[in-house]
Amino acid sequence: MTRKSRTTFASLLVVAALLAAGCTTRSWTEETDTYRPLGPTEQRIENRGIADLWLKAAGPREEDGFQITERLHTDQDGHVSISLLPAALQVLAYGHEVVLEFRRMDDDALVHTSRINAESALTVLREWQVQVRLGAKTKLRPAEIRLLDRLIDDLGDKPTLEMLTEIRPAVSTRMEWE
Amino acid sequence: MIPALLACGVLSIGCASSSTDIWQRQDRVEITPLAAPAYTEDRSLGHLHVTASEQVQVAVTPSERLYVKHEDTEFAFDWDSFGLVFFGILGSVVSLGLTVFLVFFAVDSNDDEKK
Numbered sequence: 001m002t003r004k005s006r007t008t009f010a011s012l013l014v015v016a017a018l019l020a021a022g023c024t025t026r027s028w029t030e031e032t033d034t035y036r037p038l039g040p041t042e043q044r045i046e047n048r049g050i051a052d053l054w055l056k057a058a059g060p061r062e063e064d065g066f067q068i069t070e071r072l073h074t075d076q077d078g079h080v081s082i083s084l085l086p087a088a089l090q091v092l093a094y095g096h097e098v099v100l101e102f103r104r105m106d107d108d109a110l111v112h113t114s115r116i117n118a119e120s121a122l123t124v125l126r127e128w129q130v131q132v133r134l135g136a137k138t139k140l141r142p143a144e145i146r147l148l149d150r151l152i153d154d155l156g157d158k159p160t161l162e163m164l165t166e167i168r169p170a171v172s173t174r175m176e177w178e
Numbered sequence: 179m180i181p182a183l184l185a186c187g188v189l190s191i192g193c194a195s196s197s198t199d200i201w202q203r204q205d206r207v208e209i210t211p212l213a214a215p216a217y218t219e220d221r222s223l224g225h226l227h228v229t230a231s232e233q234v235q236v237a238v239t240p241s242e243r244l245y246v247k248h249e250d251t252e253f254a255f256d257w258d259s260f261g262l263v264f265f266g267i268l269g270s271v272v273s274l275g276l277t278v279f280l281v282f283f284a285v286d287s288n289d290d291e292k293k
Contacts, residue, residue, distance in 0.1 A: 013264065024254040027247060034244040035206045041239040050215055050230040078230040085224055102217065102228060112217035114226055127224040 049078025054105035057082055059090060059098045066090065066143055068100070085128055085167075086144045088121035092160065093147050125163040132170040139174035195250040204243040210235045 051074055059068035068087055072080040087098045102112040116124070128138070140148065148168060155161050215232040 023251045025249060025251045027249045029200070030246040030248060032244045032246060035204075035239070035241040036201060036244070037206075037239050037241045038203075039240040041237050043235060043237045045212065046234055046236050047231050048209075048234050050232055053230055055228075055230075072228075074230050079227060080230075081225050081227050083224060084221065084226050088224075100226070111215070111230070112219065112228060114219055114228075120221075124221075124224050127222075131223060 049076065050074060051076045051078060053078070055080060055111070056103045056105050057100050058103070059087060059100050062090070062094055066094075066147065068098075068144075071105070072102075083138065084116060084120075084124040085138060086140060086147075087116045088124040088128075089144060089147045089151060091116055091118055091121035092155070093151055122160065122163075125160065125167070128167050129163045132167050137170050137172065138167075139178065140171050141174050145171060145173060195248070197249070198247045200245040200247055201242040202245055204241065206239040206241045206243075208237040208239075210237070 053074040055072045055074070057068070057070040057072055061067040068090060070082055072082060074080050082100075087100060090098050097115055097117040100114045100116070101110055102114070103110050128136075132138075148164060148171065152161065152164050152168060155164065212233045212235055215230055218229050218231070220227045220229070
């Protein structure tokens with residue numbers, strides 16, 4: 001290799017290195033817990049809904065294994081909602097009041113109970129009857145639908161039977177994952 | 179190789195890291211529960227509505243929060259890019275030389291043969 005070709009080769013290397021080498025810049029913002037007060041602190045007392053809370057609602061287990069269980073999740077205002085139709089059906093089918101127990105799912109602590117007796121079960125059926133007349137639809141689990149059908153077949157009380165018969169066409173099957 | 183390494187060294191001199199303090203308006207809010215959570219129910223339209231709530235003390239302080247913006251500049255040498263550039267230049271030189279050779283020597287010799 002002559003001196004000239006060596007110089008050419010070195011120049012090539014320099015140019016390539018200059019073009020290929022460089023600096024990479026990355027930037028990120030760190031959030032600190034340091035605050036600088038701008039004015040006096042204002043204090044107030046509020047009643048706030050507990051959001052993002054998981055609750056489990058469960059009714060009593062019957063001898064044939066029927067039981068109402070629901071997993072509920074509170075919204076931003078701390079609200080959860082559950083249909084009382086299955087509980088009303090259970091009251092009518094098994095002839096005793098149903099106590100729905102609400103437990104926190106993280107520690108299984110009992111936080112609330114709600115009783116549905118025969119009178120409130122009929123109120124629930126009347127409310128559902130009105131809703132169905134207005135075009136509402138509802139979903140029940142297969143066991144709850146079987147309970148409804150059994151009540152329609154066996155129940156002797158005519159006004160209650162009318163309500164159940166009217167509600168039945170608006171009921172569709174609720175999937176396991178729903 | 180030494181000049182190339184020197185060039186890389188020169189380019190890396192400017193590489194450094196820095197951080198900037200940024201104060202952004204963000205009120206400081208402290209929430210202290212005053213009592214155990216309460217659960218209330220309401221029944222309507224065939225549904226049971228349960229509300230979970232708690233009494234809290236809310237302390238709001240108008241303030242600015244500190245954010246730190248970091249910038250980190252590092253020397254980088256990409257061997258793939260280096261190879262691509264190096265052989266690109268080498269290929270260009272070779273093809274240019276070949277063209278010059280063909281035009282000034284190969285074509286000229288054909289002309290001489292014709293004469």
